[in-house]
Amino acid sequence: MNSFQQLQKEAGKEWDLLQKSTLPVIYVGTASCGRAAGAKDLLESIKKTLEENQLTAKIVEVGCIGLCYLEPLMDIRLPGRPRISYANVTPDKARRIIEGLIINGNPQAQMALGYFGDEDGDLTHGIPRFFELPMLKPQVRIVLKNCGFIDPEAIDHYMANGGYAGLMTAFGKGPEGVIAEVREAGLRGRGGAGFPTYKKWETCRNVPGNIKYMICNADEGDPGAFMNRSLIEGDPHSVLEGLLIAAYAIGATHGYIYIRAEYPLAIIRLKKAIAQMHRYGLLGKNIQNSDFDFDITIKEGAGAFVCGEETALIASIEGKRGMPKSRPPYPAISGLHNKPTIINNVETLGTLPNILRNGATWYRQYGTPGNYGTKTFSLVGKIRRSGLIEVPLGTPLRQIIFDIGGGSLKPFKAVQTGGPSGGCLSSEFLDTPVDYESLGAAGSIMGSGGLIVMDEDTCIVDVARYFLDFTQKESCGKCSPCRVGSGHMVEILERITKGQGQPEDLIKLQTLGETVKRGSLCGLGQTAPNPILTTLRYFRSEYLSHIKEKHCPAAVCKELIEYRVVPDKCTGCRRCVNVCPTGAITGPRAEPHNLDPTKCIKCRACYEICRFDAIAGDAIIIRSRRSIPDEQTI
Amino acid sequence: MTVMEYRNVLAEFQGEEGELIPILQRIQEKFGYITEDAIKNISPFLKISENQIYGVASFYSQFRFTEPGRNSIKVCMGTACHMRGGQILGEAVERELDVKPGQTTKDKRFDFHRVACLGCCALAPVIQVNEDIRSRMNVIKLKEMLDKYE
Numbered sequence: 001m002n003s004f005q006q007l008q009k010e011a012g013k014e015w016d017l018l019q020k021s022t023l024p025v026i027y028v029g030t031a032s033c034g035r036a037a038g039a040k041d042l043l044e045s046i047k048k049t050l051e052e053n054q055l056t057a058k059i060v061e062v063g064c065i066g067l068c069y070l071e072p073l074m075d076i077r078l079p080g081r082p083r084i085s086y087a088n089v090t091p092d093k094a095r096r097i098i099e100g101l102i103i104n105g106n107p108q109a110q111m112a113l114g115y116f117g118d119e120d121g122d123l124t125h126g127i128p129r130f131f132e133l134p135m136l137k138p139q140v141r142i143v144l145k146n147c148g149f150i151d152p153e154a155i156d157h158y159m160a161n162g163g164y165a166g167l168m169t170a171f172g173k174g175p176e177g178v179i180a181e182v183r184e185a186g187l188r189g190r191g192g193a194g195f196p197t198y199k200k201w202e203t204c205r206n207v208p209g210n211i212k213y214m215i216c217n218a219d220e221g222d223p224g225a226f227m228n229r230s231l232i233e234g235d236p237h238s239v240l241e242g243l244l245i246a247a248y249a250i251g252a253t254h255g256y257i258y259i260r261a262e263y264p265l266a267i268i269r270l271k272k273a274i275a276q277m278h279r280y281g282l283l284g285k286n287i288q289n290s291d292f293d294f295d296i297t298i299k300e301g302a303g304a305f306v307c308g309e310e311t312a313l314i315a316s317i318e319g320k321r322g323m324p325k326s327r328p329p330y331p332a333i334s335g336l337h338n339k340p341t342i343i344n345n346v347e348t349l350g351t352l353p354n355i356l357r358n359g360a361t362w363y364r365q366y367g368t369p370g371n372y373g374t375k376t377f378s379l380v381g382k383i384r385r386s387g388l389i390e391v392p393l394g395t396p397l398r399q400i401i402f403d404i405g406g407g408s409l410k411p412f413k414a415v416q417t418g419g420p421s422g423g424c425l426s427s428e429f430l431d432t433p434v435d436y437e438s439l440g441a442a443g444s445i446m447g448s449g450g451l452i453v454m455d456e457d458t459c460i461v462d463v464a465r466y467f468l469d470f471t472q473k474e475s476c477g478k479c480s481p482c483r484v485g486s487g488h489m490v491e492i493l494e495r496i497t498k499g500q501g502q503p504e505d506l507i508k509l510q511t512l513g514e515t516v517k518r519g520s521l522c523g524l525g526q527t528a529p530n531p532i533l534t535t536l537r538y539f540r541s542e543y544l545s546h547i548k549e550k551h552c553p554a555a556v557c558k559e560l561i562e563y564r565v566v567p568d569k570c571t572g573c574r575r576c577v578n579v580c581p582t583g584a585i586t587g588p589r590a591e592p593h594n595l596d597p598t599k600c601i602k603c604r605a606c607y608e609i610c611r612f613d614a615i616a617g618d619a620i621i622i623r624s625r626r627s628i629p630d631e632q633t634i
Numbered sequence: 635m636t637v638m639e640y641r642n643v644l645a646e647f648q649g650e651e652g653e654l655i656p657i658l659q660r661i662q663e664k665f666g667y668i669t670e671d672a673i674k675n676i677s678p679f680l681k682i683s684e685n686q687i688y689g690v691a692s693f694y695s696q697f698r699f700t701e702p703g704r705n706s707i708k709v710c711m712g713t714a715c716h717m718r719g720g721q722i723l724g725e726a727v728e729r730e731l732d733v734k735p736g737q738t739t740k741d742k743r744f745d746f747h748r749v750a751c752l753g754c755c756a757l758a759p760v761i762q763v764n765e766d767i768r769s770r771m772n773v774i775k776l777k778e779m780l781d782k783y784e
Binding site for chain 1: 656694729767
């Protein structure tokens with residue numbers, strides 16, 4: 001086995017070779033989101049362009065840098081010059097950039113997004129610094145610091161950037177020392193609940209026994225959240241190092257990573273990373289002469305949201321239905337196979353190497369008292385700049401949504417924090433600092449980090465129905481209030497979105513919501529009514545419009561809207577006539593078309609073609625009717 | 635699928651109860667879905683009842699009990715996709731292919747599933763066909779895309 005210093009030295013050489021490369025280096029973000037946006041086609045086009053021009057360059061595939069709305073991204077670094085980043089790179093655009101920059105040395109500033117490193121005369125003239133971009137400037141990247149910069153499949157890249165130094169520090173401190181350091185740092189669980197990490201560890205460490213388990217919870221089930229996927233795809237070793245540190249602290253003998261099967265790329269990268277760790281003597285017996293034996297098994301989840309809950313997750317690893325158990329005993333005392341078990345979230349683990357490497361005092365400079373450090377968020381929904389971000393805890397929602405995210409598409413309506421278990425906050429909460437307590441006080445939760453922004457075109461009742469429908473389907477069925485209650489709430493919400501709601505429905509929803517919250521065993525049921533309870537509180541008028549006026553202000557609820565052709569705008573191009581699946585639109589060419597509402601199934605095809613086709617005139621509108629309430633319905 | 639084929643899959647495992655989900659995953663990966671025969675073969679191997687195996691398999695949304703199509707369409711029903719029209723895309727697939735979620739078309743060309751979240755929220759709405767994720771979809775793009783698969 002090689003000594004750690006030797007490994008580090010070799011890794012450093014490997015990294016320097018890339019940094020001081022005499023060839024141009026082309027970086028392409030090929031995480032899942034990059035691939036979805038076409039990064040694989042882009043890679044092909046880059047290779048072809050290089051070949052056709054008889055150029056040689058190094059191509060490095062990196063993880064997601066977080067600017068998902070600008071994917072696919074391609075960066076080029078000429079030897080000894082700053083790295084320049086380009087956004088929304090189509091295969092054709094890639095050709096122009098490569099030919100411009102590598103052949104002619106012209107960065108084509110108008111196409112460039114930003115540059116990394118030092119200013120460099122003409123090359124960077126007219127291009128902003130990457131980290132000065134409005135989306136990046138307020139961010140503090142600790143957990144995500146390597147994402148987009150290192151090749152996630154190269155352990156040397158990770159080690160050359162301080163990787164596994166945190167683990168070595170941990171070995172130097174001893175298990176108690178590690179727990180003390182994490183206590184001092186004030187790290188709280190990033191999976192959502194915010195329980196102090198050291199406390200869980202301490203409990204587990206103090207339980208007698210030779211067999212203990214350490215589990216990484218990568219069952220990122222919240223729809224609208226992808227922080228963990230991005231981190232694992234972009235920097236898998238940071239999570240694995242964290243897992244080792246935690247395992248060492250609690251005295252675990254074996255580790256598991258419980259990860260969603262829906263994340264195939266993340267699983268591949270973890271498997272490769274674990275094989276590399278074995279080769280480097282970072283897993284197995286007597287790791288780096290520390291007397292610490294440890295190995296890791298990957299368990300693929302099979303698609304059950306409730307398995308994010310600790311006891312359900314354990315049941316699933318044991319090969320059973322993923323149903324939660326009542327606690328105590330807590331898993332820290334009796335968990336997997338009735339042995340003491342700690343389950344930590346991906347981000348919690350990803351933070352640990354940084355704390356061990358740089359110390360608790362360094363970590364505490366970020367965040368606010370009681371809420372130290374940073375948190376990653378996936379910023380999605382009706383927002384201009386969507387992506388993956390990392391900010392210090394205590395950053396106000398307004399700064400996240402407007403400064404980093406660039407604001408909502410149409411005027412801002414609400415933001416949902418904490419996914420389906422969280423709450424919908426209205427504009428009056430925009431100055432709320434994002435920390436565990438403040439979000440809790442507003443009726444929401446921090447959750448794992450999904451931030452879903454809604455604008456005027458989002459119907460709050462529909463969103464509440466959506467979340468409840470999700471939790472109802474994912475309820476494991478063990479507790480009746482959750483199983484039956486959530487079903488009832490969905491039924492009522494469906495009635496309201498169809499314009500069949502009654503005023504007393506709101507009282508029913510409130511009572512049901514509070515009952516489900518109190519009468520459920522696990523976090524799923526206890527938080528499932530949050531989207532309803534918060535929207536009833538902050539957006540009651542929108543419920544009332546649906547109930548009393550049969551009107552959906554956002555024009556979303558299918559039964560309450562109609563499609564219309566605006567005759568003045570219609571160019572008579574017949575594009576919509578051709579796509580209409582039911583023959584509801586008729587009319588001769590060059591004359592305004594007719595839309596027969598009795599035949600219209602509201603499939604949106606005509607609306608989209610009219611909006612995006614150059615010849616069509618954006619002449620189809622979707623609007624919600626409004627009926628004047630009569631005596632009986634008030 | 636013959637008994638021999640099942641035995642070959644089971645030979646990769648030790649026969650511990652905790653292996654049930656990995657075994658089901660392996661069988662689905664190899665044969666496309668979980669057949670009644672598969673469950674009958676697993677039962678003596680793990681020494682747990684067929685009912686129990688079916689109970690576990692049906693709890694998790696990953697497992698299928700019907701033959702898959704030649705291509706597989708997954709429409710993302712995540713929050714971001716929902717807000718940008720995921721529901722409408724799902725309905726369009728149902729209409730275009732005449733299938734319901736969880737079913738396979740009569741000509742076995744496609745099977746169709748609604749999934750929780752594919753984790754590409756910033757590019758919503760997304761659809762996954764086989765291994766490819768298509769981002770920023772709409773009804774028109776969907777129709778064009780379907781024609782490309784045999």
